[in-house]
Amino acid sequence: MSLTGHIHSFESFGTVDGPGIRFVVFMQGCPMRCLYCHNPDTWAVGAGTEYTAEEVASRVLKYKNYFAGGGGITVSGGEPMLQAEFVRELFTLLKARGIHTALDTSGIMFSAENSRAFDGLLEVTDLVLLDIKHIDDGEHKKLTGHSNKNILAFAGYLARINKPVWIRHVLVPGITDDDGCLSRLKAFISPLSNIRKVEVLPYHTMGEVKYNKLGMPYALEGVRPPEPDRVKNAREILSIK
Numbered sequence: 001m002s003l004t005g006h007i008h009s010f011e012s013f014g015t016v017d018g019p020g021i022r023f024v025v026f027m028q029g030c031p032m033r034c035l036y037c038h039n040p041d042t043w044a045v046g047a048g049t050e051y052t053a054e055e056v057a058s059r060v061l062k063y064k065n066y067f068a069g070g071g072g073i074t075v076s077g078g079e080p081m082l083q084a085e086f087v088r089e090l091f092t093l094l095k096a097r098g099i100h101t102a103l104d105t106s107g108i109m110f111s112a113e114n115s116r117a118f119d120g121l122l123e124v125t126d127l128v129l130l131d132i133k134h135i136d137d138g139e140h141k142k143l144t145g146h147s148n149k150n151i152l153a154f155a156g157y158l159a160r161i162n163k164p165v166w167i168r169h170v171l172v173p174g175i176t177d178d179d180g181c182l183s184r185l186k187a188f189i190s191p192l193s194n195i196r197k198v199e200v201l202p203y204h205t206m207g208e209v210k211y212n213k214l215g216m217p218y219a220l221e222g223v224r225p226p227e228p229d230r231v232k233n234a235r236e237i238l239s240i241k
Contacts, residue, residue, distance in 0.1 A: 002052035005086035008042045008078060012063060018102035018127060018166070020071030023060045027087070030079040032106055033145040034133060035219040036172055038207025042078040053089040060094060072100030074129070081109040084121045091124035104129040104168075107154030108146055115157055127196075128158055131168045134176055135185040143175060152188065159192040166196055171234050172203040173226050182237045189240070200234045202226050 006028040011017075014024035026039070028048030037043075060073050073094055075087050080103060091101040103125045110118060122128075132151060134140040140148035158165050167189055171177050189195055204225050211218040226234075 002054045003086045003089045004050045004052050005056070005083045005090070006046060006048040007051050007056070008039070008048045010059065013066070014074060017074040017076060017104055018072070018129060019100070020069045021063075021066045022071050022074045022102070023063050023067075025056060025060075025073065025075045025080075025090075027075060027078040027080045027083055029082045030077055031082070031146070032079065032108055035143055035175070036170060036203055036207070038204070038210065039078075040207075040211060040214060040216060045082065053086060053093055056090055057093040057097075060099065061097060064097070064099065067099065070100070072102060072126070074102040074104055076104035076129075079106060079108060081105050081107070081118065081121070084109070084118055088121040088124060091121070095124050095126075100126050102127040102129055104131070106131045106133070106144075107151040109150070110154035110157065111150050112153055115153075122158075122161065122163055126164070128163055128165045129168055130155060130158070130165050131170070132185060132189075133170065135181050135188060139175070139181070155189070155192065159194045162194050164196050165192070165194050167198045167238075168201055169198070169234070169238065170201045170203055171226050171231060172220070173223060173230065175223075176203075177226060177230055177234060179233070179237065182234055186238050189238075195240055198235075198238045198240055200231060200238060202231050 008026040008028045011024040014022040017024050029045035030043050080087050134143050137148050208218045
């Protein structure tokens with residue numbers, strides 16, 4: 001019997017969530033409370049719409065012809081590793097049909113104690129998009145409500161099993177754009193031989209409208225997107241050869 005997963009939404013032609021054109025599945029549920037999150041409606045665990053892995057795979061396969069240029073499926077969130085067994089089944093079904101699989105995760109569900117719990121999922125994952133929110137643990141707690149220890153441990157584990165990774169870092173003025181912290185992040189990722197790309201994602205305010213509709217306070221009200229020179233600076237500091 002096919003597993004069911006709680007899903008927030010789908011995007012048929014994603015172009016910013018991995019290589020090529022992607023079918024993006026946004027899973028429901030997330031333990032993180034990132035101040036800049038633009039999808040607070042994905043936080044609640046158990047909400048969303050239930051689908052079987054086979055139902056989602058059928059949706060994805062309708063777009064298979066568009067993946068020819070290196071595209072595929074990306075499962076994002078929320079936090080997809082909250083529903084790891086469902087994502088594993090979905091990826092298994094799609095890899096059998098030649099579809100490239102990418103997992104967009106914060107890594108927050110990983111720990112040294114449960115490191116083997118996600119091996120089955122990682123075996124059918126071609127690429128991990130790993131969001132490192134902040135390299136400083138104290139600042140990470142302020143930003144997300146959680147320590148970054150599990151996330152950094154996950155990055156190390158992915159390196160040990162040689163799983164291809166794209167690092168993603170959201171650049172928020174006054175919060176994640178400090179040159180010293182960016183240099184510390186570069187020092188952390190530099191020894192990891194499995195890193196294929198580092199993406200600096202400029203903070204935007206498009207989520208503010210959603211908070212207003214939900215009657216929720218927007219923690220970063222008044223914070224503007226970073227200036228182009230600061231984005232360029234971050235990309236230069238974090239660039240990999």
